[in-house]
Amino acid sequence: MTAANHRLDLDTGFLGALLDGPHADKRHRGREVAEHADAHLPDDLTLDQKREATKDALHHVVDSGMTQLPLPVDAGGKNDHAGYVSGFEELVASSPSLQIKAGVQFGLFGGAIQHLGNAEQQAKWLLPALKGELLGSFAMTEIGHGSDVASLGTTALYDPADDSFVLHTPFRAATKEYIGNAACHAQAAVVFAKLIVDGVDHGVHVLFVPVRDEDGAPMPGVSFEDDGYKGGLPGVDNGRIAFDHVRVPRTNLLDRYGAVDADGVYSSPIESPGRRFFTMLSTLVQGRVSLDGAATVAEKLALDIAIRYGLERRQFSGAGDAETVLLDYGRHQRRLMPRLARAYADAFAHEKLLESFQAVFSGADDSEAAQQRLETEAAGFKAMTTWNALDTIQVCREACGGAGFMAENRLVGLHADLDVFATFEGDNTVLLQLVGKRLLGDYSEELRHIDFGGAARLIGSQAAEYSLYRSGLANVGRTIGDLFTPALNASRIRSGKMQEALLASRVESMVAQVAQDLRPAAKADPATAAALFNDNQHALIEAAQAYVELLKWQALNEAMHAVDAKAHPSEAKVLRRIRDLFGLSLIEEHIGWHIMFGRLSMARARQIGPAIDRLCRKLRDNAAELVGAFGYGPAQRRSAIAEGAEAERQEEAAEYLRRERAKADAPVDEKVLHRRRKAEAKAAKGAQKS
Incomplete structure (x- = not known):
């Protein structure tokens, strides 16, 4: 099976530096942790042994120096939040169990103390947490209130008699569930509970609560249950925690955004209860950002393994006596090359997300607008990238045949461990609903500044060959019709302007349609409004997905244009192939929508598939270099079929x-x-x- 050679002479190191971004040194530190054999998780260990091995491996993370990066400079840190997250994401190469356990310990438990506690509390608990000397849990989720944090059942009632809070689990469904480190190792927990002072419910607040004594026995009133075996992440000791009138000193309330003084008077620097609630949940943003990056690492590892295998494994005779290399088959290319392009898009988009994260958490730009943008993008990216990773790992597993099903080759283990990424730190569907609501909010805000005729045209933007672009969603500035000519050829079908126009047009039309359909809810009674929203929930989430896809394409397009084509012609060319493959694959995935709404004619739509096939063939010739740029070696892959x-x-x-x-x-x-x-x-x- 012979074909034209489209191989480019690529500088893998240059591409790797682009992918690793400005925090490459932190990423390399994370990959170095993966080289420690005792940080891996052999399959032949028992559940208890895997949990202990994962706990013991935390010292490698501490020794790397990463855990103190986000501390302020005057506290011995670097105020480097993005670098901190970058290094932690790479722990997936070591073991997803280690990455998650470290995330719970240092990111959630330690992060809650840092971002919600006062100076005295930080001085007392933060460094021990970041050094792994004080092991803790992030006790938020309850059996009956998964993503609905505002409705948590656990209560913290202030008792002025002894200046303490009485922490209590009033019913079974209020038991804290799926809590990392709870089953075995946590000595303390940051507990989310409704704060009740003098009969007034001030909403969800966070308390630091000792849960085990020095001998590892539960503290009085605290009870644990072990979640036991799960579908993945065997090294993380998830469990349940319940509280039976546990007394906690008033000074254990993490009171940056809500405090109770010695006289039993509640105060907060944030007047709005709703805004206060979302501000206190800001620690979740860090978790979502890191899961977006960790899922991207898992994608890259799976593709690294599958593509290396596909370049070696031969099956069925082709021309002559020699059997054909798997990656020379068109269908094999179609399975892996578009997902390789998507992994590049996910990686570059994640670097953009890290920029926003660093700006907000370092204080460079912590305005409300910047915070809302970060929350929206973190929610959308986490949802879409974790789904992308699961899809990619499964396809890579199948592309490796029976060898891919062997545990020693990592793919089934990666899929099992990444499965829950779609659920924790916010269920993906719920997160996309949050993104959709923000899009509707931006849309209605813009409508306030448009006259009646403009609003009518905006609502009617589904008309064929028409789209109005707004700065809130995209800033393309031209209609689809301006970009197309009847003689659209194979070269023009790869136009970046065309790709962006199609992707942005879809977002705008979908948001406008949902907004139009929800308009009656503004004047309806609550039951009718809720029913109307439920009827449009699917469309809202589809619009949110389309928006995230647009952002990812734009990040990849920006990275491509940032490369000096004169200094690095081959790298610029291969990145354009990757961008075009990603963009055209997104358009092909929703080709029916583009045809139905007049964005593409049937003749133009039929050109998309062949263009994708040509790009897959071209990228196949540089597949080894493209996965080599991910920067993983045998110590990180640990897959026989890739070596x-x-x-x-x-x-x-x-x-x-x-x-x-x-x-x-x-x-x-x-x-x-x-x-x-x-x-x-x-x-x-x-x-x-x-």
């Missing part, structure tokens, strides 16, 4: 076939052949008699 073992087996099989063919081609002695036939006839005659 040349398959090539050795193929060579053995080829040598065997050569010997057999040589025997078959050798002249046969006629006397020997006569005796063989006579013996076979005699044996057949004897068989008939019996």
Whole structure:
């Protein structure tokens, strides 16, 4: 099977530096942790052994120096929040269990103390938490209130008699559930509970609560249950925590955004209860940002393994006697190359998200607008990237055949461990609903500044070949019709302007349609409004997905244009191929929508598929360099099929076939052949008699 050679002479180091972004040194630190054998999680250990091994491996994370990066400079840190998250994401290469346990310990438990506690509380608990000396849990989720944090059942009632809060689980569904570190290791927990002072419910607040004594026994009134075996992440000891009138000193309330003084008077610097609630949940943003990056790491690892295998494994004879390399098959290219392009898009989009994260958490730009933008993008990126990772890992597993199903080759383990990423730190569907609501909010805000005629045209933007672009969603500034000509050829179908116009047009039309359909809810009674929203929930989430896809394409497009094409012509060219493959794949995925709404004619739509096929063939010739740019070696992959073992087996099989063919081609002695036939006839005659 021969084809034109489209291979480019690529500088893998240059591409790797682009992918790793400005925090490359922190990423390399995270990958170095993966080189420690005792930070890995062998499959032959028991559940208890895996949990202990994961806990013990935390010291490698502490020794790397990453855990103190986000501290203020005057506290011995670097105020480097993005670098901190970058390094932690790479722990997936070591073990997703280690990445999640470290995230719970340092990111959630330690992060809550840092971002919600006062100076005295930080001085007392923060450094021990970041050094792994004080192991903790982030006790928010309850059995009956998963993503609905505002409705948590756990209560913290202030008792002025002894200046303490009485923490209580009033019913079974208020039990804290799926809590990392709870089953075995947590000595303390940051507990989310409704704060009740003098009969007034001030909403959800966070308290620091000791849960085990020095000997590991539960503190009085605290009870635990072990969640046991899960679908993945065996090294994380998830469990349940319940409280039976547990008394906690008033000074254990993490009171940056809500405090109770010695006289029992509640105060807060944020007057709005709603805004106060979302501000206190800001620690979740860090978790969502890190999961977006961790899922991208898992994507890259899976593609690294599957593409290396596809470049070695041969199956079925092609032209001549040689069997064909898997990645030379068109269907194999179609399975892996678009997902490789998507992984590049996810990586570049994540770097953009880290910029926003660093600006907000470092204080460079912590305005309400910047915070809302970060919350929206973190929610959308986390949802879409974790789904992308699960899809990519599964396709890579199948692309490796039976070898991909072997635990030693990592793919089934990665899929099992990443499965829950779609659920924790916010269920993906719920997060996309949040994104959709923000889009509607931006849309209605813009409508306030448009006259009646403009609003009518905006609502009617589904008309064929028309779209109005607004700065809140996209700033393309031209209609679809301006970009297309009747003679749209293979080159023009790859136009970046065309791709952005199609992607942005879809977002705008979908948001406008949902807004139009929800207009009656503004004057309806609550029940009718809720029913109307429910009827449009699917469309709202579809619009949110389209918006995130647009942002990811724009990040990839920006990264491509940032490369100096004169200094790095091959790298610029391959990035354009990657961008075009990603963009056209998104358009093909929703080709029915683009045809129905007049964005593409049938003739133009039919050009998308062949253009994708051509791009897959071109990228196949640089597949090894493109996964090499991810920066992972044997210590991070730990997959036999990615390390040349398959090539050795193929060579053995080829040598065997050569010997057999040589025997078959050798002249046969006629006397020997006569005796063989006579013996076979005699044996057949004897068989008939019996």
